[in-house]
Amino acid sequence: DQQVKQNSPSLSVQEGRISILNCDYTNSMFDYFLWYKKYPAEGPTFLISISSIKDKNEDGRFTVFLNKSAKHLSLHIVPSQPGDSAVYFCAASASGSQGNLIFGKGTKLSVKP
Amino acid sequence: DSGVTQTPKHLITATGQRVTLRCSPRSGDLSVYWYQQSLDQGLQFLIQYYNGEERAKGNILERFSAQQFPDLHSELNLSSLELGDSALYFCASSVTLGTPFSSGNTIYFGEGSWLTVV
Numbered sequence: 001d002q003q004v005k006q007n008s009p010s011l012s013v014q015e016g017r018i019s020i021l022n023c024d025y026t027n028s029m030f031d032y033f034l035w036y037k038k039y040p041a042e043g044p045t046f047l048i049s050i051s052s053i054k055d056k057n058e059d060g061r062f063t064v065f066l067n068k069s070a071k072h073l074s075l076h077i078v079p080s081q082p083g084d085s086a087v088y089f090c091a092a093s094a095s096g097s098q099g100n101l102i103f104g105k106g107t108k109l110s111v112k113p
Numbered sequence: 114d115s116g117v118t119q120t121p122k123h124l125i126t127a128t129g130q131r132v133t134l135r136c137s138p139r140s141g142d143l144s145v146y147w148y149q150q151s152l153d154q155g156l157q158f159l160i161q162y163y164n165g166e167e168r169a170k171g172n173i174l175e176r177f178s179a180q181q182f183p184d185l186h187s188e189l190n191l192s193s194l195e196l197g198d199s200a201l202y203f204c205a206s207s208v209t210l211g212t213p214f215s216s217g218n219t220i221y222f223g224e225g226s227w228l229t230v231v
Contacts, residue, residue: 034219043115043203043222044156089156100146100169101220103156 003027004092006104013111019077021107023090026071030092034101035064035075038087047088048075080111116140117223119204125229131192134226138185138206144168145187146207146220147179151200162187163210194230201225 005024013019023033031052036044050057050064050073057064063076077084087108091101116139126132138145147159149172158171162181173179176194181187191198205222 036222041224043117043205043224045115046219046221049219091156100158100161100171101156102158103148105155 001026002104003030004090004102004104006088006090006107008107009105010108010110013080013109015082015111015113016079019075019080019084019109019111021075021077021088021090021109023073023075023104024071025073025092027092027094027102028071029094030102031095032093033064033066033073034091034093035062036089036091036103037084038089038106044089077109080109082111082113085109085111115221115223117204117206117221119202119223119226121226122224123227123229125231126194128194128196128230130194130230131190132194132228134189134191134202134204134228136187136189136204136206136223138187138204139221142206142208142221143185144207144210145181145185146205147173147187147189148203148205148222149200150203150225151197156203159189168210191228196230199228199230201227 034049035047038044048062066073087106089106090104118137120135143164146161148156150156159173160179161169179189203225205220207220
């Protein structure tokens with residue numbers, strides 16, 4: 001049973017437009033959420049995180065929104081750039097879980113010039 | 114470069130064999146995690162060590178074991194290998210036990226070790 005779901009395996013966006021990547025979770029004990037970006041032949045790279053006490057966290061072009069009641073979070077990238085083309089993983093963790101992350105299966109983002 | 118070093122990068126071995134994957138965490142990081150990424154399962158948490166002690170276990174098979182040494186490097190041992198063990202194995206590290214996460218405290222991943230069992 002998947003506790004973290006990324007229902008869109010892929011997303012294609014035009015350069016300069018907004019990319020919105022979605023993630024749903026089922027475990028109400030999760031209180032930290034992270035987004036990782038992964039290029040081929042590289043390890044996942046930390047992008048941005050959000051605590052459950054917040055509903056928004058922003059870092060440059062990247063913003064993560066958290067809707068606890070819907071158990072849903074999203075990553076917005078504005079404006080999208082070709083270098084953003086990668087697989088994006090949503091991950092969640094619960095306090096007391098020693099920090100191990102539960103990952104979604106990822107969404108492959110393609111940003112077209 | 115995350116600062117987490119994994120060796121070997123690629124490994125091909127036969128069924129029934131045993132392999133050891135090695136990980137050096139980022140300088141100063143006490144916590145080491147092992148994850149498995151297979152084609153259909155995504156990234157799965159296997160096990161975590163903190164300052165030499167096992168702290169959490171995930172979906173790790175009994176045929177697999179890990180340890181963290183006094184110099185904080187870690188090894189993942191995979192034995193009696195099966196075809197289904199073919200996957201990308203990631204090591205990751207963090208300063209603390211994990212939460213609370215922030216830009217200053219997060220989990221950094223190595224580039225992974227590709228294991229192919231034939």
